[in-house]
Amino acid sequence: MAHTASSDWEASAREALSAAGHRTGGAREAVVVQLAHQSCCLSAQEISDELRGKGKDIGLASIYRALDLLHEMGLVQRVEIGDGGARYEPVVPGGEHHHHAVCDTCGRVTAFEDDRLEQQLERLAGRLRHSMSGHDIVIHGDCARCARK
Amino acid sequence: MAHTASSDWEASAREALSAAGHRTGGAREAVVVQLAHQSCCLSAQEISDELRGKGKDIGLASIYRALDLLHEMGLVQRVEIGDGGARYEPVVPGGEHHHHAVCDTCGRVTAFEDDRLEQQLERLAGRLRHSMSGHDIVIHGDCARCARK
DNA sequence: GTGAATGCAAACTCTTTGCATGACT
């Protein structure tokens, strides 16, 4: 069975958490699993809804606490796509890294990857003498479907 | 006397507003002036503080309404730098266009420009068949000053 | 004079915090 990026992340997140002395409770564990099974960014509310759909009724506060911790540990990235709320997605070290195009009309979020963009950003950060722990790129506009109308 | 990008923006913003049938009240006018005199992004609260310092006591709600309108008209861009709040900056059509590097330690925001990055993004948007009305790039990390420590 | 613009206060959303309870090691 092939390793997937998400199961790798799930395993390494669990390992990092336990190495840092954190216990394995139901709430944080559920958040880790949910994030691992998601390809793109999720808001705290969306995580809560997804989990409730699976019969796991986790308090929103615990979800925020779990996300905070994972973010501090560098295991998730915080993404803001312009709707006033925050979203989170797993950080796979050395792995796939994507950004987001948001449709101003329908609100759909499209993920995209581009190596040249990444390289350009690395170069830029060097030029600015600004270390880069992460970066967000958000494209606003109309998606292919909405632009057609 | 040389034209500056900001005074151009101020004039064109005023023109666009009056062309759209908006009256010239004190609050919106003050917001336009404040934005024009600022090189980088400002939050609603910061605009309010700046204006109060100049003796203009403008209600926060009016500032938000002015920013909303300017944003809808494409005269300002909304920027989120990861602190949970929104910032706004003038959009100078065909003019200078910059992005932001945020220091995770001291919170300072550094603006930067890069033409190749812009070109790359244009190309990318075309590839995604996603029209691009705007885009944000935020680099997170430590600024030169904080990284030294 | 008429309708848009403004200010205030209340409402609203997203997020964080305090505290008592429950669960992992």
Place this chain on the structure above:
DNA sequence: AGTCATGCAAAGAGTTTGCATTCAC
């Protein structure tokens, strides 16, 4: 057993909205 994790409810920050008043045209 001891301590961290969790849930609930309340608090907080940022933003939006309702409504009466004021002001630009």
